[in-house]
Amino acid sequence: MFAAIHATDISQTLLLECAHEFSPCVESxxxxxxxxxxxxxxxxLGPSRExxxxxxxxxxxxxxxxxxxxxxxxxxxxxxxxxxxxxxxxPREQERQKLxxxxxxxxxxxxxxxxxxxxxxxxTFGELAALPSIPLTQRLGQEGLRLQKLARxxxxxxxxADEPEESYVAEFEFDDxxxxxxxxxxxxxxxxxxxxxxxxxxxxxxxxFRLILELESYQLRTGKDDQIYEHVWKPPRPTSDxxxxxxxxxxxxxxxxxxxxxxxxxxxxxxxxxxxxxxxLFVPASPEPEKLEITLARIRGVVGSVxxxxxxxxxxxxxxxxxxxxxxxxxxxxxxAPKQDLPPPVKPSLALRLFRPELESSVxxxxxxxxxxxxxxxxxRVVSASGPWSSxxxxxxxxxxxxxxxxxxxxxxxxGKIELYRIxxxxxxGKWFVHGAFD
Amino acid sequence: xxxxxxxxxxxxxxxxSAFAVYRRPEFKSIxxxxxxxxxxxxxxxxxxxxxxxxxxxxxxxxxLLAYATRQEHYCALVDAKDSxxxxxxxxxxxxxxxxxxxRCGKSKQELPPLEQAFRVADLLIQGxxxxxxxxxxxxxSERLLNxxxxxxxxxxxxxxxxxxxxxxxxxxxxxxxxxxxxxLNLTRKSETWQGNLLExxxxxxxxxxxxxxxxxxxxxxxxxxxxxxM
Numbered sequence: 001m002f003a004a005i006h007a008t009d010i011s012q013t014l015l016l017e018c019a020h021e022f023s024p025c026v027e028s029x030x031x032x033x034x035x036x037x038x039x040x041x042x043x044x045l046g047p048s049r050e051x052x053x054x055x056x057x058x059x060x061x062x063x064x065x066x067x068x069x070x071x072x073x074x075x076x077x078x079x080x081x082x083x084x085x086x087x088x089x090x091p092r093e094q095e096r097q098k099l100x101x102x103x104x105x106x107x108x109x110x111x112x113x114x115x116x117x118x119x120x121x122x123x124t125f126g127e128l129a130a131l132p133s134i135p136l137t138q139r140l141g142q143e144g145l146r147l148q149k150l151a152r153x154x155x156x157x158x159x160x161a162d163e164p165e166e167s168y169v170a171e172f173e174f175d176d177x178x179x180x181x182x183x184x185x186x187x188x189x190x191x192x193x194x195x196x197x198x199x200x201x202x203x204x205x206x207x208x209f210r211l212i213l214e215l216e217s218y219q220l221r222t223g224k225d226d227q228i229y230e231h232v233w234k235p236p237r238p239t240s241d242x243x244x245x246x247x248x249x250x251x252x253x254x255x256x257x258x259x260x261x262x263x264x265x266x267x268x269x270x271x272x273x274x275x276x277x278x279x280x281l282f283v284p285a286s287p288e289p290e291k292l293e294i295t296l297a298r299i300r301g302v303v304g305s306v307x308x309x310x311x312x313x314x315x316x317x318x319x320x321x322x323x324x325x326x327x328x329x330x331x332x333x334x335x336x337a338p339k340q341d342l343p344p345p346v347k348p349s350l351a352l353r354l355f356r357p358e359l360e361s362s363v364x365x366x367x368x369x370x371x372x373x374x375x376x377x378x379x380x381r382v383v384s385a386s387g388p389w390s391s392x393x394x395x396x397x398x399x400x401x402x403x404x405x406x407x408x409x410x411x412x413x414x415x416g417k418i419e420l421y422r423i424x425x426x427x428x429x430g431k432w433f434v435h436g437a438f439d
Numbered sequence: 440x441x442x443x444x445x446x447x448x449x450x451x452x453x454x455x456s457a458f459a460v461y462r463r464p465e466f467k468s469i470x471x472x473x474x475x476x477x478x479x480x481x482x483x484x485x486x487x488x489x490x491x492x493x494x495x496x497x498x499x500x501x502x503l504l505a506y507a508t509r510q511e512h513y514c515a516l517v518d519a520k521d522s523x524x525x526x527x528x529x530x531x532x533x534x535x536x537x538x539x540x541x542r543c544g545k546s547k548q549e550l551p552p553l554e555q556a557f558r559v560a561d562l563l564i565q566g567x568x569x570x571x572x573x574x575x576x577x578x579x580s581e582r583l584l585n586x587x588x589x590x591x592x593x594x595x596x597x598x599x600x601x602x603x604x605x606x607x608x609x610x611x612x613x614x615x616x617x618x619x620x621x622x623l624n625l626t627r628k629s630e631t632w633q634g635n636l637l638e639x640x641x642x643x644x645x646x647x648x649x650x651x652x653x654x655x656x657x658x659x660x661x662x663x664x665x666x667x668x669m
Contacts, residue, residue, distance in 0.1 A: 283511050284510060284511055284512045284513075284570055285567075285568055285603065286511075286513050286568050287513055287566060287567065287568030287569060288567075288568060291566055291567070291568070292566060292568065294566075295562050295563065295565075295566035298562050299541055299559050299562055299563075302548065302550065302555050302558045302559055302562070303541060303542065303543050303544075303545065303546065303548060303555050303559060304545065304546025304547065304548045305546070306546065307542065307545035307546055308545075308546075313541065313542045313543075313545050313546055314539065314540070314541045314542070315539070315540065316535060316536055316538060316539065316540065317523070317525045317528070317535050317538065317540045318525070318535060319525045319526055319529050319535070325526070326524070326525075326526070328525040328526075330540065330542075333539045335513055335568065347665060348472060348473045348498060348499075348502045348531070348662070348664055348665075349498065349530065349531055349664055349665045349666065349667045350495075350498055350639070350640050350664040350665065350666050350667060351497045351498040351500075351501045351524065351527040351528075351531065352497075352524045352526075352527045353497050353522045353523075353524065353577065353578075354521075354522050354523070354524045355522065356521045356522065384630075384632050384637075386632065386635050386636050386637045387635075408637045410630060410637075417627075418627060418630075419494070419627075420630065420637065420640065436522070436524065438637075438640065439494060439495060439496060439497040439498065439577070
């Protein structure tokens with residue numbers, strides 16, 4: 001069943017607000033008229049016949065007079081609401097009889113058709129409905145046929161639902177600024193829960209969670225303006241799991257010390273469609289994205305987020321397109337990484353272990369070849385050496401320029417053991433370094 | 440004997456599982472990609488703790504990571520001393536997008552790097568979903584590694600048993616003793632220099648411990664690791 005609400009001299013927003021209280025599927029048909037889909041609301045609102053009265057009374061409470069019609073046909077309900085006053089119920093299959101008394105002007109025909117109908121003496125829905133369809137179409141075209149179908153109450157269509165602009169923002173201002181994360185957790189959890197419920201009610205999830213904390217002004221004491229802490233979390237895939245979001249936020253907040261008490265909290269979430277994926281039957285298990293994000297946050301709590309150069313301490317490594325040795329960056333790790341086309345596997349080969357930072361050393365040369373290398377406070381004899389392999393780069397930028405002569409050397413260690421190392425001469429600084437060990 | 444049977448029956452009546460034999464589950468394994476080692480050990484066991492020690496351990500580890508990531512396993516490397524060379528890994532064939540690299544001791548955290556590495560390894564195993572969790576403890580002094588409590592190894596072995604993860608420790612020498620499901624010891628045999636170039640390093644592989652069966656100690660295959668420019 002469908003309901004139509006018609007009211008004059010009130011804002012469409014108020015009309016829609018009233019309609020949304022009775023059904024999530026509402027069409028803003030025209031100024032002053034809205035249509036509701038009442039399908040599935042019987043258990044909540046009672047029989048359809050009664051819903052019209054409920055809507056009428058609610059409109060009264062909101063301060064306007066509404067004409068409400070409940071019918072099985074949305075168009076029939078719409079035109080009946082425009083023509084009848086008060087509350088009307090049109091039983092199924094009786095649309096034609098009920099609408100028969102309405103004036104054809106309610107259909108808002110074009111001036112030409114209106115004039116023709118007037119010349120024919122057609123004034124009501126019933127008279128228009130009684131005309132034979134084929135001759136009517138021959139004289140008035142498809143528009144005439146459409147109007148007749150409406151007059152007979154037999155047309156069927158879907159509602160074009162009005163999706164209200166939903167803002168997914170929640171905020172709370174504390175009466176007294178709070179100083180502990182525990183106090184914040186209650187409000188943060190509640191607001192996050194509310195937002196996630198709103199998202200879930202619209203079958204949405206969030207791909208971006210923004211937390212804004214307004215700190216108390218210390219202007220009088222420190223001369224600083226209000227401080228704002230803002231952080232954005234981007235879950236690996238859209239989620240509406242409030243518990244997961246709260247855990248993620250708290251793991252990061254625990255690492256932060258605020259300079260002032262918190263006086264206001266604001267949460268903004270960006271809605272997006274949830275993404276359902278299914279793993280392959282024959283693909284090995286991968287870390288669950290939400291669980292992995294929590295694990296990564298915990299790992300960051302143990303090892304720290306970034307090193308002194310600003311490189312992340314945990315993530316997926318990526319070699320840079322550079323000839324400079326040990327050029328890499330660390331990207332966020334994700335278990336939903338797309339499969340890459342890899343080159344064919346190579347034969348097992350000798351790997352290098354790096355010393356970060358490189359070990360400064362001194363080297364004794366015989367001719368131009370290393371003879372002794374000082375490593376861990378002892379001079380080690382060079383058994384074999386391969387080099388020098390010269391390389392340089394960034395000559396156009398003095399702060400990044402590098403120039404080195406590399407040697408791969410076999411050193412005689414204690415107890416006669418032989419170990420392989422890579423050493424190099426930094427030609428800009430004129431110093432020797434141990435870059436790494438072959439292992 | 441009838442007397443022993445009667446006692447046994449009486450005990451079992453009260454404690455049904457008193458004489459039940461605990462069978463360890465069959466271990467699946469991940470190949471290392473080095474045929475000599477795979478033939479000897481049938482790979483690195485999943486749901487068990489393994490140790491790779493000696494010279495060439497990093498090369499074996501990277502080969503394992505390359506093989507595992509190519510099988511679409513997600514792997515984690517807990518780098519206690521930040522010595523992982525991304526270029527070497529890429530050359531060997533590790534899919535870096537499937538590798539989580541955790542660099543310990545790089546920021547101003549209170550915990551020492553060794554402690555960080557153990558905690559991170561614990562988190563990764565508990566988190567689940569990783570095919571291989573490798574912990575690199577190579578560059579620590581023996582004195583420090585000797586201080587690791589046996590209970591630590593026992594706990595790791597116990598925890599990893601419940602997960603489909605191969606836990607691999609890279610160390611100068613084995614420390615986990617009976618907690619390890621597989622211990623590989625690699626020793627340098629020789630290296631080949633071709634003129635002015637280091638060509639390859641030959642290693643001898645010894646299986647110190649396996650869980651399934653006693654390894655024949657006389658079999659010590661040699662593995663040749665080529666230099667990356669070959």
